[in-house]
Amino acid sequence: MKLSMPRFDQAQVLVVGDVMLDRYWHGGTSRISPEAPVPVVKVDQIEDRPGGAANVALNIAALGAGASLTGLVGNDEAAVALSETLSAAQVHSDFQVVESHPTITKLRVISRHQQLIRMDFEDSYSSEDAVALSGKAQQLLQAGIGALILSDYAKGALDDPQPLIQAARAAGIPVLVDPKGTDFSRYNGATLLTPNLHEFETIVGPCANEEELVSKGEQLMLEHNLQALLVTRGEQGMTLLRPNETELHLPARAREVFDVTGAGDTVISVLAASLAAGEPLPQSVALANLAASIVVAKLGTAAISAPELRRAVQAERGSERGVLSLEQLQVALQDARAHGEKVVFTNGCFDILHPGHAGYLEQARALGDRLVVAVNGDESISRLKGPGRPINPVDSRMSLLSKLESVDWVISFDTDTPEELLEALRPDILAKGGDYDKKSVVGWEIVEGYGGEVNVLSLFDNFSTTAIVEKVLDKNQ
Incomplete structure (x- = not known):
């Protein structure tokens, strides 16, 4: 299944459920208490994170989607901490x-x-x-909400979700439920339930094999008028069931599981945001499965960001490197910066790729974490080099450059110089090979103007595209 990054910025999701504060006390331990056989922890850091339904909303906002949240809280310091953290993350909370x-x-x-x-x-x-x-939540089911999540942790906030489910379905809003308890009839009419395997088997009984899981899942959907059922199965991945549709089994993707806390929140968050953005259900489930593999490698309740997910999607498609359009490259650079990576930019004709180019590009790549190579288009080279050039068309030149280990991304430009690209991309470093000072490098003032660096690299001796062309022409005369 081919994955793509949804337009999360066009999605609006309402989350209703059990709101919690996850508080962490961090510290070192070097001795055992004399009072009891337990370690003594010297707390040196206190960290607060939204949990439960609040973590679901935080995950949605981290994806770049619109997130609204309501739930039950007390009149206390923990509620204030929750509100402040959520507001800073662009979650609209109305407790x-x-x-x-x-x-x-x-x-x-x-x-x-x-x-x-x-x-x-x-x-x-x-x-x-x-x-x-429930009354407050129904008031929030306004125009523009693309999905409703009921995040149930059996703490009482969703004691009777039926009025809310019915109101959402009447408004044409899909309802996704992270269920709890032993009575799934409470969720009758929901669009999708996302129980884990233990929760599922608590309701339907043990499943000895895949066939039994599918059969019991189909019966559960029929009994409770569900449009879909997603059973999350840990190391066995996920299984999506829909009435009158072939089941979809997705294997687990996590290479290393560090902490499963909040993984269910991640799954339903990505699912709902994807559906609200207009993605089909199978693609949304596959994206949620990929997101879960990222979040279980983190400690504690953690949200997955849009750059993290986009990079994983690109890796799946094999498009994290290669020839990109300007819009694609701008997104790639945004993700690179979100990961703290330094971007190097260089440009040239690269008409006949030779060892001098390869060595120069390796030097440029060593200056940072990512290398962008901008290539003159065919008409640009003709104007600069004269009739008969380029020898190789721009598509061939870019394809060959993209195969080099030192090169991350390749883009072409049709102007004679790359100033417009530099303005649009704003790389951290502009690198150019040549025997001149940096103020002779085209675009140096643009890069230094926004705080970037300009670096002039040495060229490898005895290699020149023009010299190679002239030598070939001489031999053919």
């Missing part, structure tokens, strides 16, 4: 405050990247609180 209950908080003590203990601070909310939340 239902319950004066008699604290905000659900999970405190984890971490030492040397290992979780030593988790302490939960929570009281389940009442059915009256859930009814009030």
Whole structure:
């Protein structure tokens, strides 16, 4: 299945459910307590992250989609911490405050990247609180919402989700549910449920093989009027079931599992944002599977960013390197910078690629993490070099350059000089090979004007495209 990056900036998702604060105390440990056989942790860092439904909303915002969130919180410091963190991440939160209950908080003590203990601070909310939340959520089901997520952690916020499901379906909004508990009839009429294998087997009974899983899943969809069912199966990947459709099995992609905390949140977040952006369900599921493989390699509840996901998609398609258009290259550079990579830019005709070019490009690549090579178009070379040039058309020249290990991306330009490209791409370093000072390099003032560097590299002796062409012509005369 061919993956692509959806237009997340055109997606709007509403998240309703159990909101939590994940709090982490980090510190070193070097001794055992004299009071009990437990390690003593000297806490030197406190970290707060949105958890539960709040982490789902955070994941959606990190993808670049619009995220709205509502849930039940207390009138306390934890709720304030949640609101501030979510607001900074561009999540629009509108909580239902319950004066008699604290905000659900999970405190984890971490030492040397290992979780030593988790302490939960929570009281389940009442059915009256859930009814009030449902009313608020229905008011938020306004025009422009492309998907609704019900993030259920069995803490009481989604005590009776039926009114909300029915309101969303009446408005034509797909409803995705991360379910909990032993009664899935509560989610009747939902578009898609995403139970893990344990949650699924709790409802339908043990599944000895794939055929039994599919059969029981189809029966579950029929009983509860579901349009689709996605069973997440850990190291066995995911299985997507739809009535009257062939099941879709997707293998797990994670090379190393460090922490599965929040992986389910990532799956449903990417799914909903993709559907809201107009992607078909199978492609959305495949993208969510890829995202899950990234997030389980992180410690704790973590959101996956759009640049991370885009880079993984590009790697899947084999397009993380090669010949790109200007728009594609701008996105690639955005991702590179998001990963802290330094971008080097160089340009030339490269009409006949020779060892001098290869050595010069290796020098340029060594200046940073990524190398962009801009190639003069055919008409540009004709104007610069005269009749009979180029020897090789631009497509052939770019294709050959893209095969070099030192080159990440190749782009062409039709003007005689690359100033317009430099303005659009704003590389960290402009590199050029030649026997002249940097102020003779075309575009130096543009690059230094925005704080970039200009670097003049040495050329390898005895190699020249023009000399090669003249030698060939002499031999043919």
